[in-house]
Amino acid sequence: MTAPAPTRRGRWIERWDPEDEAFWNATGERVARRNLWFSVLSEHIGFSVWTLWSVLVLFMGPEYGLTPADKFLLTSLVTLVGAVVRVPYTFAVAVFGGRNWTVVSASLLLVPTVAAFTVMQPGTSFSTFLLVGLLAGIGGGNFASSMTNINAFFPLRQKGWALGLNAGGGNIGVPVIQLVALAIIGASGGPRVLLGIYIPLIVVAAVLAALFMDNLASVRNDTGAAKDAARDGHTWIMAVLYIGTFGSFIGYSFAFGQVLTIQFGRTPLQAAYLTFIGPLLGSLIRPLGGRLADRYGGARITLWNYVGMAAATAVLIVAGMQKSLPLFVSVFVVLFVLSGLGNGSTFKMIPGIFQAKALAKGLRGEAAVAHGRRLSGASMGLIGAVGALGGVGINLAFRQSFLAYGSGTGAFVAFLAYYGLCFVITWAVYLRRPIGRAPATASAAEEKAQLSYAEV
Template identity: 45%
Template sequence: MTVQDKAGVSDVEPGVIGKGRWIERWTPENEMFWEATGKKIAFRNLVFSIVAEHIGFSVWLLWSIVVVRMYGTFDDSGALVTAGANGWALTASQGLTLLAVASGVGAFLRIPYTFAVPIFGGRNWTVISALLLLVPTLGLAWVVGQPDTPFPVLVAIAATAGFGGGNFASSMANISFFYPDKEKGWALGLNAAGGNIGVAVAQKLVPIVIGIGGIGLAMAGLVYVPLALAAAILAFLFMDNLREAKADPKPTARSLQHGHTWLMAFLYIGTFGSFIGYSAAFPTLLTVVFERPDIALGWGFLGALVGSLSRPYGGKLADRFGGSIITVFAFVAMAIAGYSAVLGVQQENLVIFFASFMALFALTGIGNGSTYRMIPSIFNRLREDKGDGSESSFLDFKRQAAGAVGIISSVGAFGGFAIPFVYKWSRETFDGSIVPALQIYVGVFLFMAVLTWVFYLRKGARMANV
C-alpha cells in the first residue's frame, strides 16, 4: 500500500512521478522543493511543451505563405493574366478568406483545448493534439495539387489548420500549473514565444522546401508530418501530468463568471489577435499592396520572428514593473506604429511600411507577454476578495486562473480571424486601399490603452498595478 493509499495525496512527497507519468502532488511555491526538484521537472515539461506548440503554430500559419504562391494576376477588367503555382488563380479576397478561416477555427478550438487539460492531463493531451496535426498537413499536401477543387472545399481544408492554433491554449494552461507565481511571466512568455516563433519558421522554411522533391506546394504540408509525429513521441516520453491540473473543468467554467476574464480577453485581441492576424496577412499585403512577392516570400517571416522574440521580454518586464503599465505602453506605441504604417501606404514607401510593421510586431509580442502576466495577478486579487483562505480555495483560484488563460487566448485569437476580413473589406470598399483598415486598428489600440489604464492602472482601481 502506498503512502497515498494510507494518508491521501497531501502526504505524498511532492514531485514524485508515478504510473502514467502522473505527479500526484506539486508545490512550486515551496522554495526548498522548487530549487531542489521542482525547477528541473518544470523546465523539462516547458521544453517539450514548446516543441509541440512550435509545430502547432507552424501548421496553423502554413497557409499564410502557401497562398502567396497560389495568387493569380489579373488585368483591370478582372481577366486572368497569369496563374499561380499548380494552376491556381486565387484572388486577394479569396486568399484573405482562407487565412481568416484558418485563424478563426484555431481561435474557436482553444476553448475545448483549454478544457482538455483538466480532463485528460497536460502530457496526455499534448500527445493527442500533436497527432491531430496530421489532418491539416496531409490535407494541404493533397489539395494544393488539385487546382480544380471548389473554393468551399479548399476553405474547409484550410480550416483544419486551426488544430495547430488550439494547441496554444492547452499548452499555456498546462505550463501555468508548473511554475510559481513569481516566475510565471517569464515561463509563460518563453512557452508562448517558442510557439509563436513557429510562424516565422514556417514562413521562412516553406518557400525553401517547396522546391525540394519536385512536388511543389505539397511539400509545405509533408515536411511537417514527421515533425508532428516527433512532437507527439517526445511529449509521450518526457512530459508529465499534474494531478492538481487533472480535475473536473468546473474551475475553468467558474472563471467565466468574473468580468475581468472577459475584459482581459478583449485586451488580448489587441495584442495576440494583432500578432496572429498580422502574421497571417503580412506576406499577402506585401504581395498585393506593394506587388513584391519576392519580399513576401524572402522576408515576410521577420514580422512573426520579431513578435515571437519580444514576447518573453514583455513577460519579464511585467514581472518587474507590473503587467498593466507595460500593457498600456504597448498599446500606445502600437497606435503610433500603426499611424506610421498608414503613412507608408499613402506615400507608397515600402521601407516605412515594412519598418512600421516590424515595430508593430515587436510591440504585440511585448503586449502578449504583459497581458498574460496580468492574469494570475488578477486571480490572486480575486482570491483575496472572494476566497476563504483555505488550501482548497487557493487551489480553486489557481485552477480558475489556468482555465482563464485558455479562454482568454481563445477570444483573443479571434483577432486573427477579424484582421484579414477587415483588410478584405477595406480593399473591396475603398478601391484596393488598406488605409481605412490600418486607421481602424489605430483607434482600437488607443481605446484598449484607455481601458487598461481605467481598470488596471488608475489610482484607486481595485486591480491597480496587477
C-alpha cells in the same frame, strides 16, 4: 524534498506544490522546466500548422483561380477555427492530463498536414481548399492547452517568464514556417515539399511529449472553474486587451504577405523575404514582455505598449498613403515586436488578477494560490480564444478595405481606434487610482486588491 514518483499509468505526479520553495528548489523546478521545453516544441509545431495557409496562399498563383478576397477569406476561416478550438483544448488538460493531451493534440496535426499535401494542386475547388484549411485550425488549439498546462507547473513569481517563454516558443512557429517556405520558393520547390518536411516533425513532437512530459494529478476537471471564469468580468476585459496584442500578432502574420503582394505589387518570393521578420522578432520578444511584467507589473507594460502600437499604426497609414515600401515594412516590423511584447505582459496579468481577487475574498496562503490558479487556468482558454478572434477580424478588415478602397488604409484606421480603446481600458480598470478614501463598506482586503492591480 523530492517529488513522489508517478503512481498511475501515464506519468502522473500526485503531489505538486511549486509555491513551496523547498519542493521547488529540490526537484520542482527541474521537472517544470523539462515539461516546459517539450511543451514549447509541440506548441511550436502547432503554430506552424495553424499558420500554414498564410504561406500556402503565396504558392497559389493565377493557375489556382483564387482572387485576393478568396485568399483573405480562407485565412480568416483558418484563424476562426483556431480561436474556437482553444476553449475545449483548455479543459482537455484537466480531463486527460497535460502530457497525455499534448501527445494527442500533437498527433492530430497530421490530419490537416496530410490533407493539405493531398489536395494542394491547381484544379482543386475553392470549397475543398476551405474545408482543408478549416482542419488546419486545430493547430491553434495547442496554444491554449499548452498554456493551461504550463500555468500549473510554475509558481506565481515565475509565471510571466514561463508563460512568455512557452508562448513565444510556440509563436516562433509562424516565422519558422515562413522561412522554410522562403527557402523552398527560392529553390523553385512546390508546396508539397513544405508539407512533406512537417509531417515527420509532427511525429517527433508527439513521441518526445510521450517520453518526457508529465501529468499533474492536482489539475482536475472542474466545470465550475470554467463557469466562474466566464462569469468574472476580468476574463472578458482581458480578452478585449488580448485581442489587441495576440489578435494583432496572428492576424498580421496571416495577412502581411498578402498586403505586400496586393498593395505593393511584390512577387510571392519578394514578399516571403520580408514576411518572416516581424513574426520572428515578435515571437522572440514575448518572453521579455513577461519578464518585464514580472518586474514592473503587466498593466504598466501593457498600457505603454498600446501607446507604441497606436503610434506605429498611425505611421503605417502615412506609409501606405505615400506608397513607401521601406517605411511600411520597417514600421510593420515594429508593430509586430510591440504585439509580441504585449502578448507577454497581458498574459502575465491574468494569474495576478485572480490572485488579487482571492486575497480580496479573504483567502490566504495555499488556499489563495489554489483559488487563483484554478480560475486563471480556466480563464486562459477563454481569453486565448477571444484574443485569436482578433486575427479573424484583422483579415476580414483587410479584405473589406481592399474591396472598398483598393488598399489596407481603411483597416489600419480601424486598428488605430481599437488600440486607443485598449489603452483607455487598461488605464481605467488596472491603473487608475481611486480618488479620495475608499467607501466605508469596502473591506481592507478589497481595497488592497484594487490597488494591487497595477502590480499584476
